[in-house]
Amino acid sequence: MSDLENFRQEIRSWLEANCPAEMRQPVTDEGDVCWGGRNFVFKNEAQKQWLERCVAKGYTVPDWPQAYGGAGMSPAQAKVWREECARIGARPPLSSFGIWMLGPALLKFGTEEQKVHYLGEIARGEIRWCQGYSEPGSGSDLVSLQTFGEDKGDHWVVNGQKIWTSYADKADWIFCLVRTDKANKYQGISFLLFDMTTPGVTTKPILLISGNSPFCETFFDDVKVPKHQIVGELNRGWDVAKYLLGHEREMISGAGGGDRLNAIGAVVARNGLEDPMLRAELAMFDVDALAYGCMGEKFLDEAKIGKAHPAQPNMMKYAGTELNKRRHELLMSAGGATALEWDSERTNGGSPARSWLRTKANSIEGGTSEVMLNVVAKRILDLPGA
Amino acid sequence: MPLYHTEDQAMLADTVTGFMADEGGIKQQLRYYRDMGCQDGFGHALWKQFAEMGLTGMLASEADGGLAMGHVEAGIVLREIGRNLTPSPFLTTSVMGVTALSGGSDDLRGRWLPGVIAGDSVLAVAIDESPKHRPERIAARAEKAGNGFRLSGNKSFVVQGASADAIIVAARTSGSDTDADGITLFAVPKDANGITHENLRLVDSAMASNIRFDNVELDGDCVIGQVDGGRELLNKVLAAGRIGSAAELTGVGHGAFDITTAYLKTRKQFGRLIGEFQALQHRAAHLYSELEIASAAVIKAQQLLDGGAEKAELMVSVAKAKAARTCNLAVREGVQMHGGVGMTDEYDIGLYMKRDRSLTEFMGDQYYHAERVAQLSGY
């Protein structure tokens, strides 16, 4: 047996012994997701147990180095881990912006001290992070951001406003883009980390069309940020920000797995499928979804050996989110009048409709589809003037 | 298995890419043979070169003198054939024909494979009997007669059928037209009595034959595999043709895409390169994305097929449907973005549009395969 096969057996029996049965059920609502953090309330004992057991082995972030709370898995081993989890339907033990976004950026740009400290906290699910990028006047044109950090010797004093800050009201810390040089557009931004309980930080939830309020306006009023809480060099935060966006886009694209890659025709048909035109659209959708699933696998395989084009996450994000929107349009059509119910018990509180509406943000958050296409045209296709 | 080429496969790809661009280019091959009105629709000299490169016998076993490679490797060749629109009997002969013969006896393989591997002979595959791909329905009949069979019926869209030294025919030896069982594959020599060809030029300048078999006498040793039990082998041949045409389609799509983006970087209107217009940039970027996804589906299906995985059948249909839809988008966008010159014979983009149509139809189009995806998924 090859080393990898041995490893697979090892993972398989560990999962068998340690993944609680409840944690092998599909995630049906937000409460099923373990976000971690100081104020996180576990939904049940199984969720807590599953997290603790994975933390002890470094399995919340399997491919991070052991020194930073990971399990130090090679790319091939991490793929085995994902496959084995998928095989039994194991939920991710921990989901967080720390894992998906800040972690990779710290691994590349952080100091040794920052890595040990912040990555460890993320891996153990102790600190929940939010992302302070967008501002009212700076969405797609992010680099025009105005939030300003004034140099006060050993610290900055930050003033300004962020918007669309997901989970700002639940997060413990924020990674935040702050202008530290007004004369320099791209090379005048710094990447700062600070505690959301710092005096001067306030948040105000925004109600979405889905009826939920997962994100906020975030205000900074003379917020003191110590100088050592910067990632990368002063005024070079844009490099960190862009690198992080690559990982964010990859995450939103669904390339790493999850239901975004699944076909839906067979699931819909279980409740009857009488309309031949709808069936035909479902079949075409399944072709696209299954093909995109292959793309996700190929993208990860190539990314791990440095073979993927650096701008490829933009393509993945574009394709994956447009596909997911189409998925939910079809699910709404298949559901008929039942899918329109907003708060009934049998729809789990209007889950089909709310999920459908939520997916409309997929092609906006983390960079819009139009911006993704701009980046592909410029960086991959090398089209003129793009 | 990771979804990219191994080192050996990447080396093969390098060699084949250079070879096809140098020897199989549009001017030397497609236009040359088209303009001379060639009745084969391809050049035998290039086929001989394929043999010298070892490509003709890629899928044949080592014992048969081949390279015992798989669909990933064959797909590498087909992709370059697609990119250069190279007219070649490779898909019908070396991919589908060899797959069929590999299920035959030592004698049968000994009779046909050496010629194929040497680049001296060509095979064709006769399955469909109507303008649309419907291999579930086979009406051509081979009745037992003495030691052999007597074959009668019609086969349509047999690519390179009139040029082939042997035609692999799927015929019914028992049961009714739509039965799954009762199929037998035959290797029918071109000079057998009672074969009539209606040799037709297709839109892409390939030649295809509508063949009429009229009481064609066949020896028992023309049978490939088992009498009445040929459906399984037929399915292998179909899978080979489907994934092969899907791979070729991604080559056609990429070829069309490359010349189109090159055109966007040279043509000026309104005082600017047309590639500066966002309306075109977004469509080009969307197309890029679709081409990447189609290529991923194709390599996945190839790997599954080579590994004998159960899911291969589903993924082959996913790959063919996705490749067909994507390549079609590529050639339509290609002609449109070329403006008026896209409509001229002088520019190559129109040739890509024609090839796309033929290949999409070959072994089932996107509608046929999306339907199969639905059925195989259980709805």
Ligand SMILES: Cc1cc2nc3c(=O)[nH]c(=O)nc-3n(C[C@H](O)[C@H](O)[C@H](O)COP(=O)(O)OP(=O)(O)OC[C@H]3O[C@@H](n4cnc5c(N)ncnc54)[C@H](O)[C@@H]3O)c2cc1C
């Ligand atoms: C659910 C959700 C969660 C989010 N979470 C966060 C978060 O946690 N932290 C954070 O910082 N931000 C977050 N965002 C903000 C998100 O990043 C921005 O909404 C996004 O970058 C778009 O900016 P905007 O909303 O200002 O739209 P605009 O930039 O005003 O865009 C409006 C329209 O114009 C188009 N457009 C803009 N520029 C171009 C161009 N050059 N070419 C063609 N079309 C163009 C856009 O594609 C869009 O269709 C979130 C957004 C959503 C919806």
Ligand SMILES: Cc1cc2nc3c(=O)[nH]c(=O)nc-3n(C[C@H](O)[C@H](O)[C@H](O)COP(=O)(O)OP(=O)(O)OC[C@H]3O[C@@H](n4cnc5c(N)ncnc54)[C@H](O)[C@@H]3O)c2cc1C
């Ligand atoms: C069959 C046929 C018959 C014709 N008959 C006649 C005739 O009888 N008399 C005559 O005078 N002309 C005739 N024409 C010419 C026709 O009017 C032109 O082909 C047409 O105006 C497009 O110009 P073009 O071919 O130079 O393409 P281009 O202008 O070079 O366009 C190339 C591509 O760039 C796109 N593009 C260009 N500018 C922009 C922009 N600003 N924004 C976004 N996209 C842009 C176009 O849409 C196209 O996709 C004929 C053309 C054809 C194909």
